[in-house]
Amino acid sequence: MQVLLKGKLGGAKAPPQIFREQIAVFRRSGYVFLWGLVLHMKDIMKSLYNIRLLDELAEKQTVVHSIHPLAKLLTTMIYLIVVVSFGKYEVAGLLPLIFYPVIIIALAEIPLLPILKRMLLVAPFALGIGAFNPIFDNATMFVLGGFRLSGGWVSFFSITIKLFLALMGTLTLIVTTGMDRLAAALRMLRVPRIFVLQLLLTYRYISLLMEEVARTMQAYSLRAPFHHGVQPGVWGSLAGNLFLRTLQRAQSVYQAMVQRGFIGEYNTGYDSRMTINDTLYLCGWVVFFLTVRFYNIPVFIGSLVTGVGK
Amino acid sequence: MHMADALISPVVGGAMWVVTAGVAAYSIGKIKNDLDDKKIPLMGVMGAFVFTAQMINFAIPATGSSGHLGGGLLLSIILGPYAGFLTMASILAIQALFFADGGLLALGCNIFNLGFFTCFIAYPLIYKQIMRKGYSQSRMFSAAILxxxxxxxxxxxxxxxxxxxxxxxxxxxxxxxxxMQPIHLAIGVVEGLITAAVVGFVWKVCTEIIEKASPGEALGSISMKKVLSGLIVVALFTGAILSWFTSSYPDGLEWSMFKTAGVDELESVGRVHETLGDMQEKIAFLPDYGFKASESWDKIESGQQEEAWPAVSTGTSISGVVGGLMTLILAGIIGMGIRVIKRRGNAGTA
Amino acid sequence: MIHHIIEVKNLHYIYPDERKALNSVSFRIVHGDSVGIVGANGAGKTTLLMLLAGAFFPSQGEVIVGGVPVVKKNLPLIRQKIGMLFQNPDDQLFMTTVYDDVAFGPRNYKLDGQEVEKRVSQALAMVGIEHLQNRAPYKLSGGEKRAAAIATILSMTPDILVMDEPSAALDPRSRRGLITLLNGFAHTKIIASHDLDLVFELCDRTIVLKDGEVISDGPTATILTDMALIEQSGLEAPLSLQNCPVCRARKESL
Incomplete structure (x- = not known):
């Protein structure tokens, strides 16, 4: 291991002229990289915490949790398709779809705060792109009283709502199903065994590796005073060492697997069929989604109210 | 640069799902053939490695922004393109599920964007071509960055x-x-540097890992062509079919409508549908493709919503075909790129 | 009971980097034996265990388990006979729940659902962690992980248990639990460890390795009390055999 730790990319001999430039670039980006590492170490632990929280929530025993994973997976996919199928200027018609996550979250006893936090973290890209709409689409779409609303703003709202709904839909799936049952559902959908097994292995070792990276970074930052920057080339060996340890682990895992008769196939045990309840769950939601898609319920309600008002 | 569910249409999302599933199925077939079942745990654990490495944000010098390691190139250097692609797919799937990063509908897009181009274009056609002359530190660096x-x-x-x-x-x-492009130029350089640093280090410590992965995995030009043409056909087909089926209710993306609840415009309950129809304004044909000026703001017939399902609407299918055409053009660019690079590579060795 | 006999004949192993890991190692272990393999770091213990389980193959010599030579084509048979416990339970618990992990082996042998369930619950009961079956591995304590890893092996119903540092990273109480658990098993046991106290309690026989060679092989009580030998092999006498650190009184000999 000591040999590994000593390894530097520069080597003993002076590098050739052409190469020197590269090293300089490399060195500079090395600093940037490590700064990034140090600054984001906390994020790694946060993400790990997040994964484990979702995992724990998936272990709850509620009505929603007990629904067959395949039914939940299909419901989620259909939900997402319905959400994004709404036109770009649609706002009102979309809104009833929020019933789905709201009901599931309530039934499954999921704390709202961590889910909302998660959503805030991933929102920027989509919202960033959406934020251009008000700039480019100035045409007045809508006048309410003296207030003029451009199409851009309407479509931006629409994107925001869709983002919110899609994120809620996805997170509720994993939070009520868990990775192992989801993998079983994938097998039932005839996703090849190799892929499902590999997915599960990746998922399993993410936890372990994140801890390892966080520890490595802690060890690093304890020995590296920030203001002096970092030895050039260290990050190659830092990430490289992590990589090699990972490789060793892969070999051990392989040994553990073949020892237990692994021959490149993976057999899930979960083969329970969907019951009537599961089918009802799926159908019920699909009917709801389609109703929302075809009938603009808020407009209907609105007209009902105004009609009565008149 | 993860695509988000909220930004895509069902047609684009669906078409990319089909394309990605096709590439994945092809890759699985490939690794099954020469299955070294040692590779499965290696894929799993390497996936976890890249997933973790992706958590690290890389600041981009002088811009104040940051990007993250994609890892596709690193994975294909270590695992080969097929296993690399599949590993990328599971990484992105876990991200979509647990971090809502991207989303499930956009997963097809994301796997394609981050996995396909690195594993099936950048790795075999650029990295491997450059590295063909043998390993040297500087060559590896330029190959990885490029x-x-x-x-x-x-x-x-x-x-x-x-x-x-x-x-x-x-x-x-x-x-x-x-x-997008300039930002990703910077991200690409950073990604190349990280990949090169890891590969360089691993090469020094135990050469055989990298050596083992590279030979024997060359993508023959024939199979590549087959894959691409297959993909194009599939994409076109699904695009057309999907939009045909979604035609009974106006597809969100290509046929946008205005349906915001304008309370004061509604007169009575019984006329909801009609009113809806009146309110629906069709935005110009394919507004984002620059045809806006040529088309005026036609009104959608109020009866359209009640059209028999699935009604074959030539108009809607057009959008599917256009989606397919886009893939065709993209694939055409890729195909030509491959040819040019291949030809150069062959000329270099001949 | 020929199928429980392990014969190791003139075993040599050379690492890919040309370093010699094992040099003409020979021994024979009979049914019901409990054998400790001790030696300093790098003495070749792990390599020896890997060769027994067929994870690698020797450069020279052979390993015969129950009359079957450990070669590639016999591996499925060998793996049913030998269960190996790894040094790091995290390498062995690769599934998302304890249950799935323990069921992994039986499912690979295509047993039917009921049989798998039976095997899993038996294995979990043997190590006393039935209540943890739906847990994710990362949520287990060190001792629980070890127990779960043992259960994954037991569900394969092996005749021989091969263990690499089973007490590594365990707190004293978990270690005690492990010793009690292993003492209760009737399997043939081969335990590689630095924990000489554990070897002392669990094994009747001890093989001492040094630089890839067997330097001693005999009853544990004789070997672990031979201070010169212990010193020579780079180890330290078991605490239970050392002088009392407070009163300097010599422990009663066994």
């Missing part, structure tokens, strides 16, 4: 195209492109 840059440029171009064809954003093509 491959990462090109892979990411293609990936971000694909993001731009997917977003525009989904029609949810008003960003003009050129502006979006100018926004």
């Amino acid at each position: 491959a990462a840059v090109i892979g990411l440029q293609l990936g971000s171009l694909s993001v731009v195209l997917e977003t525009l064809f989904s029609g949810k954003t008003e960003l003009p093509f050129s502006t979006f492109l100018l926004l």
Whole structure:
């Protein structure tokens, strides 16, 4: 291991002229990289915490949790398709779809705060792109009283709502199903065994590796005073060492697997069929989604109210 | 640069899912053939490695922004393109599930953008071509940087195209492109440097890992062509079919409508549908493709919503065909790129 | 009971980097034996265990388990006979729940659902962690992980247990639990460890390795009390055999 730790990319001999430039670039980006590492170490632990929280929530025993994973997976996919199928200027018609996550979250006893936090973290890209709409689409779409609303703003709202709904839909799936049952559902959908097994292995070792990276970074930052920057080339060996340890682990895992008769196939045990309840769950939601898609319920309600008002 | 569910249309999302599933199925077939079952745990654990490495944000010098390691190139260098692609797919799936990063509908797009271009274009056609002359530190560095840059440029171009064809954003093509490509140039350089640093280190410590992965995995030009043409046909087909089926209710993206609840415009309950119809304004034909000026703001017939399902509407199918055409054009660019690079590579060795 | 006999004949192993790991190692272990393999770091213990389980193959010599030579084509048979416990339980618990992990082996042998369930619950009961079956591995304590890893092996119903540092990273109480658990098993046991106290309690026989060679092989009580030998092999006498650190009184000999 000591040999590994000593390894530097520069080597003993002076590098050739052409190469020197590269090293300089490399060195500079090395600093940037490590700064990034140090600054984001906390994020790694946060993400790990997040994964484990979702995992724990998936272990709850509620009505929603007990629904067959395949039914939940299909419901989620259909939900997402319905959400994004709404036109770009649609706002009102979309809104009833929020019933789905709201009901599931309530039934499954999921704390709202961590889910909302998660959503805030991933929102920027989509919202960033959406934020251009008000700039480019100035045409007045809508006048309410003296207030003029451009199409851009309407479509931006629409994107925001869709983002919110899609994120809620996805997170509720994993939070009520868990990775192992989801993998079983994938097998039932005839996703090849190799892929499902590999997915599960990746998922399993993410936890372990994140801890390892966080520890490595802690060890690093304890020995590296920030203001002096970092030895050039260290990050190659830092990430490289992590990589090699990972490789060793892969070999051990392989040994553990073949020892237990692994021959490149993976057999899930979960083969329970969907019951009537599961089918009802799926159908019920699909009917709801389609109703929302075809009938603009808020407009209907609105007209009902105004009609009565008149 | 993960595509988000909210930015794509069902047609684009569905078509990319089909394309990605096709590539994945092909890859699984490939690794099954020469299955070294040692590779499965290696894929799993390497996936976890890249997933973790992706958590690390890389600041981009002088811009104040940051990007993250995609890892596709690193994975294909270590695992070969097929296993690399599959590993990328599971990484992105876990991200979509647990971090809502991207989303499940956009997963097809994301796997394609981040996995396909690096594993099937950048790695075999750039990295391996450059490395063919044997390993040297400087060659490896330039190969990794070039491959990462090109892979990411293609990936971000694909993001731009997917977003525009989904029609949810008003960003003009050129502006979006100018926004995305330079950022991803920087990200690509950083990615190349990280990849090169890891590969360089591993090479020094135990050469055989890298050596083992590279030979024997060359993508024959024939199979590549087959794959691409297959993909194009599939994409066109699904695009057309999907939009045909969604035609009974106006597809969100290509046929946008205005349906915001305007309370004061509604008169009575019984006329909801009619009113809806009146309110629906069809935005110009394919608004984001620059045809806006040529088309006026036609009104959609109020009866359209009640059309028999699935009604074959030539208009709607057009959008599917256009989606397919886009893939065709993209694939055409890729195909030509491959040819050019291959030819050069062959000329180099001959 | 020929199928429980392990014969190791003139075993040599050379690492890919040309370093010699094992040099003409020979021994024979009979049914019901409990054998400790001790030696300093790098003495070749792990390599020896890997060769027994067929994870690698020797450069020279052979390993015969129950009359079957450990060669590639016999591996499925060998793996049913030998269960190996790894040094790091995290390498062995690769599934998302304890249950799935323990069921992994039986499912690979295509047993039917009921049989798998039976095997899993038996294995979990043997190590006393039935209540943890739906847990994710990362949520287990060190001792629980070890127990779960043992259960994954027991569900394969092996005749021989091969263990690499089973007490590594365990707190004293978990270690005690492990010793009690292993003492209760009737399997043939081969335990590689630095924990000489554990070897002392669990094994009747001890093999001492040094630089890839067997330097001693005999009853544990004789070997672990031979201070010169212990010193020579780079180890330290078991605490239970050392002088009392407070009163300097010599422990009663066994």
